[in-house]
Amino acid sequence: MSNDWHLQKSHTFSPEVMAEIRRAANTGVYSIRGFGAKRQLPNFDDLVFLGASMSRYPLEGYRESCGTDVVLGARNASEPIHLDIPVTIAGMSFGSLSANAKEALGRGASAVGTSTTTGDGGMTDEERSHSTKLVYQYLPSRYGMNPDDLRRADAIEVVVGQGAKPGGGGMLMGQKIDARVASMRTLPEGIDQRSACRHPDWTGPDDLEIKIIELREITGWRKPIYVKIGAARPYYDTALAVKAGADVVVVDGMQGGTAATQDVFIEHVGIPTLAAVPEAVRALKELGMHRTVQLIVAGGIRSGADVAKALALGADAVSIGTAALVAIGDNDPALDEEYRALGSAAGYWDQYQAGNDPAGITTQDPVLASRLDPELAGRRLANYLKVLTLEAQTLARACGKSHVHNLEPQDLAALTVEAAAMAGVPLAGTTWIPGKDETDRESD
Amino acid sequence: MTSLDLSTGSLRDVNAALQAAESGEFVITHPQGAHALACGLNASVEVKIEGPVGYYCAGMNQLATVLVDGNAGTGLAENIMSGSVTITGNAGQSAAATGHGGLVVIQGDASARCGISMKGVDIVVGGNVGHMSAFMAQAGNLVVLGDAGDDLGDSIYEARLFVRGTVASLGADCIEKEMRPEHLEFLTTCLTESGMDADVSDFRRYGSARTLYNFQPDDVDAASESTERSDG
Numbered sequence: 001m002s003n004d005w006h007l008q009k010s011h012t013f014s015p016e017v018m019a020e021i022r023r024a025a026n027t028g029v030y031s032i033r034g035f036g037a038k039r040q041l042p043n044f045d046d047l048v049f050l051g052a053s054m055s056r057y058p059l060e061g062y063r064e065s066c067g068t069d070v071v072l073g074a075r076n077a078s079e080p081i082h083l084d085i086p087v088t089i090a091g092m093s094f095g096s097l098s099a100n101a102k103e104a105l106g107r108g109a110s111a112v113g114t115s116t117t118t119g120d121g122g123m124t125d126e127e128r129s130h131s132t133k134l135v136y137q138y139l140p141s142r143y144g145m146n147p148d149d150l151r152r153a154d155a156i157e158v159v160v161g162q163g164a165k166p167g168g169g170g171m172l173m174g175q176k177i178d179a180r181v182a183s184m185r186t187l188p189e190g191i192d193q194r195s196a197c198r199h200p201d202w203t204g205p206d207d208l209e210i211k212i213i214e215l216r217e218i219t220g221w222r223k224p225i226y227v228k229i230g231a232a233r234p235y236y237d238t239a240l241a242v243k244a245g246a247d248v249v250v251v252d253g254m255q256g257g258t259a260a261t262q263d264v265f266i267e268h269v270g271i272p273t274l275a276a277v278p279e280a281v282r283a284l285k286e287l288g289m290h291r292t293v294q295l296i297v298a299g300g301i302r303s304g305a306d307v308a309k310a311l312a313l314g315a316d317a318v319s320i321g322t323a324a325l326v327a328i329g330d331n332d333p334a335l336d337e338e339y340r341a342l343g344s345a346a347g348y349w350d351q352y353q354a355g356n357d358p359a360g361i362t363t364q365d366p367v368l369a370s371r372l373d374p375e376l377a378g379r380r381l382a383n384y385l386k387v388l389t390l391e392a393q394t395l396a397r398a399c400g401k402s403h404v405h406n407l408e409p410q411d412l413a414a415l416t417v418e419a420a421a422m423a424g425v426p427l428a429g430t431t432w433i434p435g436k437d438e439t440d441r442e443s444d
Numbered sequence: 445m446t447s448l449d450l451s452t453g454s455l456r457d458v459n460a461a462l463q464a465a466e467s468g469e470f471v472i473t474h475p476q477g478a479h480a481l482a483c484g485l486n487a488s489v490e491v492k493i494e495g496p497v498g499y500y501c502a503g504m505n506q507l508a509t510v511l512v513d514g515n516a517g518t519g520l521a522e523n524i525m526s527g528s529v530t531i532t533g534n535a536g537q538s539a540a541a542t543g544h545g546g547l548v549v550i551q552g553d554a555s556a557r558c559g560i561s562m563k564g565v566d567i568v569v570g571g572n573v574g575h576m577s578a579f580m581a582q583a584g585n586l587v588v589l590g591d592a593g594d595d596l597g598d599s600i601y602e603a604r605l606f607v608r609g610t611v612a613s614l615g616a617d618c619i620e621k622e623m624r625p626e627h628l629e630f631l632t633t634c635l636t637e638s639g640m641d642a643d644v645s646d647f648r649r650y651g652s653a654r655t656l657y658n659f660q661p662d663d664v665d666a667a668s669e670s671t672e673r674s675d676g
Contacts, residue, residue: 025664026662026664026665027661027663028661029659029660029662142523142541142542142563145523145542145544146523147504147525150504186544186564187601188601191601191658196580200522200538200541200542200561200579201518201519201542201557207499207518210498211499214480214483214500214503214519217455217456217459217483217484219484
């Protein structure tokens with residue numbers, strides 16, 4: 001075995017950095033991949049719940065009720081969405097995902113009383129029929145956009161941005177643009193699709209206000225209108241979304257995944273989910289709209305602890321994408337050999353965009369797609385969603401809350417100075433919130 | 445003929461009446477620049493709007509025939525699926541944006557981004573179109589009897605652009621293409637249907653060079669291996 005202990009490694013030019021330089025030099029094309037930010041970021045793990053003790057009274061873990069339901073969109077819509085759990089499935093397109101994967105997401109979400117979301121590519125009959133509550137995304141590309149689907153959706157999500165790439169449009173590599181996907185998007189088969197990053201018929205919040213009126217007029221003011229933003233300036237963007245008439249604001253942090261985009265975009269644009277939530281909540285509170293306009297938080301949600309912490313910071317619900325794909329079987333270590341044959345490995349999501357997913361999830365290859373049993377995959381997702389909910393309830397009860405929405409920032413402490421500053425909660429064992437003095441905290 | 449007066453009725457009431465109709469003729473008076481007027485129609489009704497309209501007039505139209513006697517704001521007939529929308533005046537930016545089908549006729553000028561991301565609609569403009577028209581245009585036809593502004597057809601896919609006047613500049617991947625007999629035949633039919641009078645031989649056609657459809661990665665490593673083999 002060789003011994004390199006006498007050699008000094010560079011942190012600036014690490015092996016991964018140098019490999020990327022060599023790849024760029026060979027191809028002349030920027031690195032494109034799926035998934036979200038991989039770099040280490042401040043996240044919900046940097047927060048802990050304080051739990052009940054002398055000053056707080058806990059609820060019995062298995063005996064006392066702890067509500068988890070949430071109503072979305074009652075601000076303006078005559079038919080708001082009622083969810084049994086505060087965890088929804090984020091927008092992922094048919095095209096990036098197989099039809100079986102979309103069906104599995106619909107089955108799993110419906111089994112536990114929550115919603116799924118379409119993506120950049122329109123609505124398929126499969127996902128509509130298997131999702132009892134379906135949110136229809138209204139995207140810059142308007143691929144497959146038609147008023148019939150708008151009317152048969154349960155809510156409409158105007159996508160301004162995405163956490164993986166605020167300010168950027170989506171990509172879908174040619175391997176996934178088969179005949180059906182191409183037809184739904186009115187594109188030539190096999191092209192490397194680069195979606196628009198700006199909406200084609202509105203250019204700012206004043207225009208968006210009129211656009212939302214149009215969407216309401218077309219759907220008879222029945223459907224809730226969400227506005228989804230990539231976390232960049234969440235305070236201002238949330239305020240402007242509310243001003244534009246949103247019933248629900250979705251804030252997607254930089255850990256949020258994508259089917260494909262430039263690596264440089266994923267890693268270097270946007271802010272972490274943890275930092276985005278308090279700013280969005282601050283905007284809602286200052287406008288007197290907190291809990292009137294609901295806040296859905298997405299981007300790197302993995303566990304019931306993440307769910308509970310997001311809610312404690314002021315969110316009404318969370319949304320999951322990558323975790324849902326893992327739950328239905330993506331990047332399973334049992335398929336490691338096949339992932340390695342693609343130049344990746346299970347759990348790394350590299351080459352994810354090329355459409356050769358051996359799990360049959362992020363692919364349009366009919367043979368690979370047939371590997372995913374949508375009924376079993378749906379059961380897995382339903383189980384996972386149940387666990388997220390049970391975990392969130394457990395933490396809420398420990399803090400003495402009879403509904404997960406009763407969790408509050410005062411139930412939290414931060415383990416790092418960065419997390420304390422971002423989340424606006426004290427560093428554990430202190431009363432110190434970086435950036436806030438005592439007067440600020442009293443006014444909160 | 446049913447008359448709906450926007451000076452006395454609400455936008456919701458007018459749109460609800462139009463959306464509920466399965467057939468018939470309607471006249472809308474005093475539109476006063478209202479936004480989202482006559483949007484979401486989904487039946488073979490005929491609607492005449494007497495005066496100027498705001499944003500998104502006749503948005504997402506299906507089957508209906510809409511005539512605006514006046515000017516229109518942003519997003520006229522956006523995402524039109526079928527039917528036809530005609531205006532006698534000028535249209536603001538993003539006219540017929542993302543339209544999937546049907547016919548949009550603008551007898552005056554259309555501002556910037558006319559036909560942006562169009563997906564099958566036919567658009568006929570009697571006057572000029574502004575900059576970035578037919579940006580990322582995927583399918584359908586844009587016929588301009590006047591001039592086109594800068595960056596026409598930038599990042600265009602398979603839409604066809606016909607311009608009778610001058611083009612200030614072409615956008616990325618948009619080139620002039622040969623005018624073949626089928627294109628002259630299409631123009632003749634399209635101009636007749638839209639009530640326009642022009643000599644089809646005066647038009648020039650533009651479309652995609654298709655050089656942006658796929659990434660074109662280099663592979664220096666392969667060339668290097670090949671050189672090594674030939675040297676050996």
